[in-house]
Amino acid sequence: xxxxxxxxxxxTLALLLAVVAVVLVPIVLVLPDPRGxxxxxxxxxxxxxRHLGNIVEAATPLMFTGLAVALMFRVGMFxxxxxxxxxxxxxxxxxxxxxxxxxxxxxxxxxxxxGAAVGSLGCVVPGVLRARFGASELVSSLMLNYAALFAGxxxxxxxxxxxxxxxxxxxxxxxxxxxxxxLPGTRVHLGVLVGLAACALGGVYLFATRWGYEARVVGANPxxxxxxxxxITAVAATVQALGGFAAAAGGAIExxxxxxxxSWQALPGAGWNGLVxxxxxxxxxxxxxxxxxxxxxxxxxxxxxxxxx
Amino acid sequence: xxxxxxxxRDVEKTFPNGVRALRGVTFVVRAGTCHAICGxxxxxxxxxxxxxFGLETPDSGSILIDGRAVGPDHSPRAAAAAGxxxxxxxxxxxxxxxxxxxxxxxREPTHGPLIDRAAARAEVRRTATRFQLAVDxxxxxxxxxxxAQQKVEILKALARDVRLLILDEPTAVLTPQETAxxxxxxxxxxxxxxxxxxxxxxxxxxxxxxxxVTVLREGRVVGxxxxxxxxxxxxxxxxMGREVRAARREVRHALGPEVLRVAALSMPAAAAADxxxxxxxxxxxxxxxxxxGVEGNGQRxxxxxxxxxxxxxxxxxxxxxxxxxxxxxxxxxxxGMGHLPADRxxxxxxxxxxxxxxxxxxxxxxxxxxRWPLLSRWRxxxxxxxxxxxxxxxxxxxxxxxxxxSGGNAQKLIAAREFAAEPKLLIADEPTRGIDxxxxxxxxxxxxxxxxxxxxVLLISADLDELLSLADxxxxxxGGRIAAxxxxxxxxxxxxxxxxxxxxxxxx
Ligand SMILES: Nc1ncnc2c1ncn2[C@@H]1O[C@H](COP(=O)(O)OP(=O)(O)OP(=O)(O)O)[C@@H](O)[C@H]1O
Ligand SMILES: [Mg+2]
Numbered sequence: 001x002x003x004x005x006x007x008x009x010x011x012t013l014a015l016l017l018a019v020v021a022v023v024l025v026p027i028v029l030v031l032p033d034p035r036g037x038x039x040x041x042x043x044x045x046x047x048x049x050r051h052l053g054n055i056v057e058a059a060t061p062l063m064f065t066g067l068a069v070a071l072m073f074r075v076g077m078f079x080x081x082x083x084x085x086x087x088x089x090x091x092x093x094x095x096x097x098x099x100x101x102x103x104x105x106x107x108x109x110x111x112x113x114x115g116a117a118v119g120s121l122g123c124v125v126p127g128v129l130r131a132r133f134g135a136s137e138l139v140s141s142l143m144l145n146y147a148a149l150f151a152g153x154x155x156x157x158x159x160x161x162x163x164x165x166x167x168x169x170x171x172x173x174x175x176x177x178x179x180x181x182x183l184p185g186t187r188v189h190l191g192v193l194v195g196l197a198a199c200a201l202g203g204v205y206l207f208a209t210r211w212g213y214e215a216r217v218v219g220a221n222p223x224x225x226x227x228x229x230x231x232i233t234a235v236a237a238t239v240q241a242l243g244g245f246a247a248a249a250g251g252a253i254e255x256x257x258x259x260x261x262x263s264w265q266a267l268p269g270a271g272w273n274g275l276v277x278x279x280x281x282x283x284x285x286x287x288x289x290x291x292x293x294x295x296x297x298x299x300x301x302x303x304x305x306x307x308x309x
Numbered sequence: 310x311x312x313x314x315x316x317x318r319d320v321e322k323t324f325p326n327g328v329r330a331l332r333g334v335t336f337v338v339r340a341g342t343c344h345a346i347c348g349x350x351x352x353x354x355x356x357x358x359x360x361x362f363g364l365e366t367p368d369s370g371s372i373l374i375d376g377r378a379v380g381p382d383h384s385p386r387a388a389a390a391a392g393x394x395x396x397x398x399x400x401x402x403x404x405x406x407x408x409x410x411x412x413x414x415x416r417e418p419t420h421g422p423l424i425d426r427a428a429a430r431a432e433v434r435r436t437a438t439r440f441q442l443a444v445d446x447x448x449x450x451x452x453x454x455x456x457a458q459q460k461v462e463i464l465k466a467l468a469r470d471v472r473l474l475i476l477d478e479p480t481a482v483l484t485p486q487e488t489a490x491x492x493x494x495x496x497x498x499x500x501x502x503x504x505x506x507x508x509x510x511x512x513x514x515x516x517x518x519x520x521x522v523t524v525l526r527e528g529r530v531v532g533x534x535x536x537x538x539x540x541x542x543x544x545x546x547x548x549m550g551r552e553v554r555a556a557r558r559e560v561r562h563a564l565g566p567e568v569l570r571v572a573a574l575s576m577p578a579a580a581a582a583d584x585x586x587x588x589x590x591x592x593x594x595x596x597x598x599x600x601x602g603v604e605g606n607g608q609r610x611x612x613x614x615x616x617x618x619x620x621x622x623x624x625x626x627x628x629x630x631x632x633x634x635x636x637x638x639x640x641x642x643x644x645g646m647g648h649l650p651a652d653r654x655x656x657x658x659x660x661x662x663x664x665x666x667x668x669x670x671x672x673x674x675x676x677x678x679x680r681w682p683l684l685s686r687w688r689x690x691x692x693x694x695x696x697x698x699x700x701x702x703x704x705x706x707x708x709x710x711x712x713x714x715s716g717g718n719a720q721k722l723i724a725a726r727e728f729a730a731e732p733k734l735l736i737a738d739e740p741t742r743g744i745d746x747x748x749x750x751x752x753x754x755x756x757x758x759x760x761x762x763x764x765x766v767l768l769i770s771a772d773l774d775e776l777l778s779l780a781d782x783x784x785x786x787x788g789g790r791i792a793a794x795x796x797x798x799x800x801x802x803x804x805x806x807x808x809x810x811x812x813x814x815x816x817x
Contacts, residue, residue: 210673211682213669216666220662221654223655224656224658224659226656227618227657228638228670229639229671
């Protein structure tokens, strides 16, 4: 048993090395200073606090989208709406901040919640279409991501856009809307802690609550779920809503933690990387123990450079 | 002397989870014989056969075919090339393909780059006629009854040129008539020179077919003898390590209050296995009502309507006086229905979830399992451990995946779960199919005990001995109609049921 585990790890390492080599070869061939470039590529991220901070900053949104994908796939739905939800989450958090005149002390959290609630639609709609009409959630979520993009851009352009900014940017976000930095010398913000907590909560939900139990049964064998009389449609839809909520909260937190203005012109790709993270973290594999779920979040951080490279 | 067709020498196999499934298995199978392998659930029978067929690799020891040791690269393809065919305990058919497509899978007759469907169909018809196993080559496997799927499995193995046919519990899903028919075919094949390895928990079948029997217990060979040199009792003792008493219902009580009333239930348009025409009956507390019939005569439809999986076209049903007409499974379960499904892995449980997760299904909302909305892991595992020990489920503990259990053990766990809910109405669909003598006796005892405590039991079974030893009354289904309603008693025998099951007589 231990032997197979060691073998699997070695194999993973070998594969990683091979991938890195394949990526590096063309780079080395075209650059004037190949040694410096390779050194920068391999060790740059670990060089100092600022660079380490970059990793954590980039990992933060992926914790949310990774969690979202892992949840949604667990009930057997291949819902890729996390991308659209993430984008909408950012848009509607900005909307709440700029248009709703929220009192300063509650502005940041209310904006996140509102963005998350509206943004979750990006995952709920494909889930409901599947449950009610049998439409493939894979196809509909992929297409709806673009609907989410253009709906979001419409809102930005007609309601949030700063005419003096010279590009399609929103007005500046007020200080009260921003998430506090938690590591001096970096841009790492409170969102990373929220992300870790969300992943831990996701693990508790899936593996320690009755709802999570039902979700896992529906995902593992719908025939068994039917035999037990579980409300399969409701369970699946609920989990899609939770997944969408997590992804959209990630979008809101990304905007409020990292940006001066809302400035996305296209889908930022966090949903796709979330898919990679969920797979790398082993979150949606069939056979892993409860203990490992909260680790998914941490693993997301560690696996990020590979996912983003 | 020619070497034996197959020889096992000190075969050892330990699974990655630490289960020692085979411990120094040594015995030979001679060409042209029918060789039975007996042993309780989890004894290692399927694992040994998978080693022979190249699906598992032994850790040490050797397997010799025609006196030559198989290499480390042994695979199902190599086994097939050596003339070995295997029918698995759990079906390995592709549900979305047709019968013909399944049978020729992996060696499809081609016409240029395309599959020659006509040739495939013709080949299947030929094989089916040759072995007299009637199947429709164009039927989709997903729509077939379990028995029909088993036939396809056997045909699939026979369709390749085999010298050795391995049958892992082939009769577990067949009716007595179909079993008799299969045995007829197998005897014929043996006369043509085919060697057969046959796994069964039913000693009567072993005696009817085999010349030689090997008994496994906990991965060891504990007995190996020509069938003439060993008595049934001796085999049973070797299998179990002790005697087992058959379960039989002795006391019959006065009828209790009415539990289930079904009136004029009909689903005339459904597929044959689901078709029901004007089915009416009453089931009382403390009563066991047996349902007999050749598989595919409406049993599946009856079970799926009563368990809330399908809505009938017309009819009425009441459970404990409440109208349950068109209630869904959740509502029926709340009203006191329990269901032990025939297809354990499709409905009864989830292979990729743990034993504990499978054990608490249906009970997972109970306050006994932790403070709402949490599930206390400790309580869940303790609950599962209770079932595991009460039903003697052999597994590594509550965290083992259901899929890692032997077929019979998975089934015991599912039975334990359904019985633990103390249902007012238990629908037991083939409750002992595929489980060993001791476990079968145990489950039958549990069914009787449940009835003694006042539950009503609807028992669907293709095993007529089981039906007649448990049921108070027997309904015979034929073509979706009730062909006979019979009081059970000493005069009711499997032979007496035959004409009703075949639609030759009615007594409704
Ligand atoms: N893939 C597997 N991983 C881990 N353990 C396994 C696996 N397959 C079988 N086992 C274990 O090996 C033992 C032997 O299993 P096997 O399936 O050979 O039993 P069997 O004699 O065929 O029983 P049954 O009559 O119930 O089919 C059991 O304890 C089972 O739990
Ligand atoms: Mg077996």
